[in-house]
Amino acid sequence: MLDFIVQRLVQAVFVMLTVAMISFSLFQFVGDPVNNMLGPEATAEQRLAARETLGLNDPIPVQFTKWVGNAVQGEFGQSYRMGRPVSDLIAQRLPATLELVAVSALIAVFVGVPMGVYTGLKRNSFLSKIFLTVSLIGISLPTFLIGILLILLFGVTLGWLPTFGRGGLTNIGNWETSLLTARGWSHLILPAITLALFQLTLIMRLVRAEMLEVLRTDYIKFAKARGLRQRSINFGHALKNTLVPVITIMGLQIGALLAFSIITETVFQWPGMGLLIIQAINFGDIPIMSSYLVLVALFFVIINLVVDLLYYVVDPRLRIERTAGAH
Amino acid sequence: MSNKKPVLEVRNLRVEFPNRRGNLVAVDDVSFTVNEGEVLGVVGESGAGKSMTGSAVIGLLEPPGRIAGGEVLLDGERIDNLSPEAMRRVRGKRIGMVFQDPLTSLNPLYTVGRQLTETIQTHQNVSDSQARKQAIDLLAEVGIPAPEKRIDQYPHQFSGGMRQRVVIALALCVNPRMIIADEPTTALDVSIQAQIIKLLKRLCEDHGAAVMLITHDMGVIAETADRVAVMYAGRIAEIGPVKDVIKNAKHPYTKGLMGSIPVVGHDLERLSQIEGSMPRLTEIPRGCAFNPRCPEVFDRCRVERPDLIDVGTSRAACWLHDPASAKKTEAAE
Numbered sequence: 001m002l003d004f005i006v007q008r009l010v011q012a013v014f015v016m017l018t019v020a021m022i023s024f025s026l027f028q029f030v031g032d033p034v035n036n037m038l039g040p041e042a043t044a045e046q047r048l049a050a051r052e053t054l055g056l057n058d059p060i061p062v063q064f065t066k067w068v069g070n071a072v073q074g075e076f077g078q079s080y081r082m083g084r085p086v087s088d089l090i091a092q093r094l095p096a097t098l099e100l101v102a103v104s105a106l107i108a109v110f111v112g113v114p115m116g117v118y119t120g121l122k123r124n125s126f127l128s129k130i131f132l133t134v135s136l137i138g139i140s141l142p143t144f145l146i147g148i149l150l151i152l153l154f155g156v157t158l159g160w161l162p163t164f165g166r167g168g169l170t171n172i173g174n175w176e177t178s179l180l181t182a183r184g185w186s187h188l189i190l191p192a193i194t195l196a197l198f199q200l201t202l203i204m205r206l207v208r209a210e211m212l213e214v215l216r217t218d219y220i221k222f223a224k225a226r227g228l229r230q231r232s233i234n235f236g237h238a239l240k241n242t243l244v245p246v247i248t249i250m251g252l253q254i255g256a257l258l259a260f261s262i263i264t265e266t267v268f269q270w271p272g273m274g275l276l277i278i279q280a281i282n283f284g285d286i287p288i289m290s291s292y293l294v295l296v297a298l299f300f301v302i303i304n305l306v307v308d309l310l311y312y313v314v315d316p317r318l319r320i321e322r323t324a325g326a327h
Numbered sequence: 328m329s330n331k332k333p334v335l336e337v338r339n340l341r342v343e344f345p346n347r348r349g350n351l352v353a354v355d356d357v358s359f360t361v362n363e364g365e366v367l368g369v370v371g372e373s374g375a376g377k378s379m380t381g382s383a384v385i386g387l388l389e390p391p392g393r394i395a396g397g398e399v400l401l402d403g404e405r406i407d408n409l410s411p412e413a414m415r416r417v418r419g420k421r422i423g424m425v426f427q428d429p430l431t432s433l434n435p436l437y438t439v440g441r442q443l444t445e446t447i448q449t450h451q452n453v454s455d456s457q458a459r460k461q462a463i464d465l466l467a468e469v470g471i472p473a474p475e476k477r478i479d480q481y482p483h484q485f486s487g488g489m490r491q492r493v494v495i496a497l498a499l500c501v502n503p504r505m506i507i508a509d510e511p512t513t514a515l516d517v518s519i520q521a522q523i524i525k526l527l528k529r530l531c532e533d534h535g536a537a538v539m540l541i542t543h544d545m546g547v548i549a550e551t552a553d554r555v556a557v558m559y560a561g562r563i564a565e566i567g568p569v570k571d572v573i574k575n576a577k578h579p580y581t582k583g584l585m586g587s588i589p590v591v592g593h594d595l596e597r598l599s600q601i602e603g604s605m606p607r608l609t610e611i612p613r614g615c616a617f618n619p620r621c622p623e624v625f626d627r628c629r630v631e632r633p634d635l636i637d638v639g640t641s642r643a644a645c646w647l648h649d650p651a652s653a654k655k656t657e658a659a660e
Binding site: 224225226227237240241317 | 385387415416417418419420423424426428431432433434435436437438445446449450481483494497498
């Protein structure tokens with residue numbers, strides 16, 4: 001178990017270094033930041049001075065090492081556009097995105113899994129058919145359209161919910177949270193549903209397919225032949241066996257939630273990382289872009305590690321084979 | 328025959344699979360009894376309806392399959408018309424079942440101990456520690472070494488033969504009256520098959536369970552069963568004491584089956600075989616279902632379907648043994 005974690009951590013370091021290299025290469029290949037920062041009227045001396053202070057005159061390997069060293073300490077340089085440290089900007093925006101993603105993921109899991117189980121068990125019920133039909137909409141409609149439709153319905157027509165930005169924030173240390181007030185939730189709920197809908201339908205369909213598969217297996221038949229209670233068969237024996245693929249997909253999808261949050265945040269003007277990166281891309285604000293890249297990669301690596309560890313918790317077969325192989 | 332009490336009685340059982348073009352009849356007018364302490368072998372080719380009969384008895388037909396007629400009685404009490412919940416209480420407690428493939432019969436995510444105690448506690452009101460003690464005793468009884476240790480292991484840590492022992496322990500854990508063993512050794516190595524069959528037979532004797540042993544292996548039947556039912560295309564072709572059926576088969580199909588068993592010491596050039604194959608359920612011929620392949624076929628077989636006819640100690644569904652048609656063939660010759 002421990003050497004498995006160590007092994008995965010070593011792999012993670014390599015992944016992160018590769019991503020760092022790609023992020024860093026943005027600086028080399030995407031235009032000259034000095035032009036962007038100083039504008040066309042700057043003199044040659046000003047340009048040279050700026051290059052010197054930004055460390056752009058060092059040899060590239062030196063720049064890279066410095067950059068990685070700084071990044072490890074949470075130091076990603078200055079935003080070209082806003083002239084503030086990128087780490088501050090990110091620290092300010094990150095809570096908004098993480099809360100949005102977390103709430104969406106929870107909605108997707110806690111609504112998607114029960115719906116999947118229900119449609120798997122009651123294949124022919126009317127409600128199952130409605131779920132499946134509606135889930136097609138969730139899968140096929142693009143996120144931004146769902147967001148706009150929700151705004152139209154709940155924000156404009158019914159006027160129940162605010163349509164943009166965060167509100168009702170409370171501070172816990174440096175963390176601005178919207179989870180503690182009703183107003184905060186009223187701002188959060190529409191973007192969270194928008195972001196969750198695709199994942200929710202995906203999880204529902206996956207759980208359903210897996211349930212149908214597992215319910216056909218011999219061990220379920222044998223469990224029935226032993227007279228076990230239906231509830232125990234469905235939720236103890238069957239559902240647990242569907243979890244490995246579901247965990248895999250959910251892990252990947254949390255990454256996708258981060259990625260899709262760019263669109264949702266733009267639609268709802270949600271002041272998170274997604275909005276930050278969109279604005280940075282429009283402006284060519286490379287320090288923000290590259291650090292976003294590194295950060296998202298870091299999230300993916302962490303999520304994958306957690307998913308791998310969850311396999312161990314769920315499936316005893318992996319536990320044994322690993323330890324057997326390691327000794 | 329024995330004057331013991333019948334444990335399982337199946338009367339005129341009919342299993343149908345409704346589909347778009349009507350009903351497929353998978354089991355047609357099957358009747359048999361299994362007495363206390365008796366092993367009834369059920370043999371036949373794939374698709375003859377053996378497993379379907381077993382599933383129907385224990386109430387686990389896969390939909391859309393359903394019992395369309397007949398009765399199933401356990402200790403004289405009808406069980407084919409019970410509510411799903413009442414039938415669930417019968418399963419495991421009064422009828423146990425052992426399936427073909429021990430590798431897939433156990434839930435891979437639970438320890439064998441948990442699967443045993445869950446089954447015990449579903450049917451008996453015992454404490455956790457009591458259930459665990461019973462589970463360890465059962466594992467010891469089915470011949471698993473170091474059961475105190477093995478009980479906390481997962482199915483994948485057991486070999487195929489050991490897993491089938493666990494499966495048998497699971498089927499027997501609350502002392503059912505009746506065990507349906509559906510091809511219990513087919514998936515196992517030949518060297519282990521005999522062990523498992525012996526174990527199954529001994530345990531069923533010890534626990535006082537009657538056995539319905541479904542297999543296509545005549546060797547297993549010859550060693551284990553007291554009586555045997557030969558099935559063909561959803562019907563019983565012949566049923567009787569195992570010695571009589573093997574030594575002195577009455578139905579041409581049974582004769583053919585016996586001819587296809589290799590016998591050590593008999594220096595036959597080649598084994599005899601039955602020409603053709605069993606008809607599909609959609610294409611069962613008129614008259615006797617076996618008539619297109621039967622070497623002794625005559626006119627009546629192509630028109631009228633034979634019911635079981637008493638022939639000595641056995642019963643066979645064959646017009647050869649009907650006194651009326653016997654005369655007719657003589658007259659024709």
